[in-house]
Amino acid sequence: MTAGINIIAVANQKGGVGKTTTTVTLAGLLAQQGYHTLMVDLDPHGSLTSYFNFDPETIKDSVYNLYQQAVNKTPLVVDKIIQATRFERLSLFPASTALATLEKQLGGRSGMGLVLAQALKQLDKTYQYVLIDCPPMLGMLMINALAACDQLVIPVQTEFLAIKGLQRMLRTLKMIEHSLHTPVSYHVLPTLYDQRTRASKECLQTLREDYKTHISSVVIPVDTKFRDASYAGKPLSMMAANTHGVLAYSQFLEEIGTGDIKHSDNATVQQQVNKQINNSADYQQAM
Ligand SMILES: Nc1ncnc2c1ncn2[C@@H]1O[C@H](COP(=O)(O)OP(=O)(O)OP(=O)(O)O)[C@@H](O)[C@H]1O
Numbered sequence: 001m002t003a004g005i006n007i008i009a010v011a012n013q014k015g016g017v018g019k020t021t022t023t024v025t026l027a028g029l030l031a032q033q034g035y036h037t038l039m040v041d042l043d044p045h046g047s048l049t050s051y052f053n054f055d056p057e058t059i060k061d062s063v064y065n066l067y068q069q070a071v072n073k074t075p076l077v078v079d080k081i082i083q084a085t086r087f088e089r090l091s092l093f094p095a096s097t098a099l100a101t102l103e104k105q106l107g108g109r110s111g112m113g114l115v116l117a118q119a120l121k122q123l124d125k126t127y128q129y130v131l132i133d134c135p136p137m138l139g140m141l142m143i144n145a146l147a148a149c150d151q152l153v154i155p156v157q158t159e160f161l162a163i164k165g166l167q168r169m170l171r172t173l174k175m176i177e178h179s180l181h182t183p184v185s186y187h188v189l190p191t192l193y194d195q196r197t198r199a200s201k202e203c204l205q206t207l208r209e210d211y212k213t214h215i216s217s218v219v220i221p222v223d224t225k226f227r228d229a230s231y232a233g234k235p236l237s238m239m240a241a242n243t244h245g246v247l248a249y250s251q252f253l254e255e256i257g258t259g260d261i262k263h264s265d266n267a268t269v270q271q272q273v274n275k276q277i278n279n280s281a282d283y284q285q286a287m
């Protein structure tokens with residue numbers, strides 16, 4: 001781990017599993033706990049960048065600059081690219097759609113996998129946490145995230161196709177660990193869990209049986225408030241701190257030893273989450 005900074009990558013090659021939601025929610029919680037937190041958008045679609053009302057089509061400075069600087073062998077200039085958000089202690093390293101051209105331009109070039117790790121080293125006195133939102137594809141950008149991170153979170157939607165996606169992601173991880181010569185510590189986080197569907201329940205059970213050592217005991221439930229939060233451009237914890245989705249993410253932070261470790265009774269928190277899931281309007285509507 002880089003001294004003073006804890007870098008968490010959020011990745012899965014499968015799309016729509018909750019990577020951006022996980023990045024925003026964890027970052028929001030950490031910023032509220034008093035930590036200087038940076039979110040990095042590595043997805044050429046720029047969903048995280050758009051979430052905070054920056055336009056990835058027109059933004060002038062973005063993660064893309066780093067790779068240009070690396071190619072030109074000029075020093076990496078990081079701080080000019082970082083944008084403050086309207087939330088205290090929460091900053092953004094934005095993406096631009098130009099990132100989509102990087103794979104073609106630089107894919108084969110050596111040394112490009114470590115650019116982000118080198119850039120983040122400059123920030124170890126400024127930030128305590130960095131959350132990296134990855135694109136849903138294997139490529140140079142994902143390799144950069146895995147090479148830079150201290151911990152990897154793999155959100156997995158609790159449905160069967162997603163388990164296939166997880167297997168693919170873990171094969172990718174093995175490959176990258178092999179070329180980095182270092183293991184990456186990872187957590188599989190079940191997301192979009194709908195306890196009223198058999199598919200969700202069975203999928204969760206399969207995940208727990210097959211990935212015993214890496215599966216989180218915390219499950220992120222379906223919570224429609226996440227959509228409201230993205231519409232409002234706010235981390236959900238800053239809008240509605242006590243919804244079951246936020247409670248689950250904050251319990252996940254505790255579980256992975258990140259942020260404020262409250263040493264709360266996990267069983268009690270899980271019960272609280274379950275109770276909220278049962279009472280939730282989402283599930284009432286689904287019935
Ligand atoms: N726990 C949840 N409950 C309800 N909706 C959710 C939840 N998590 C994510 N969503 C919604 O699901 C959609 C996909 O989520 P998100 O964008 O976080 O996934 P992603 O993995 O980043 O997708 P992509 O691979 O396209 O980048 C979004 O509309 C988001 O608001």
Ligand SMILES: [Mg+2]
Nearest residue numbers: 019020043047
């Ligand atoms: Mg995303």
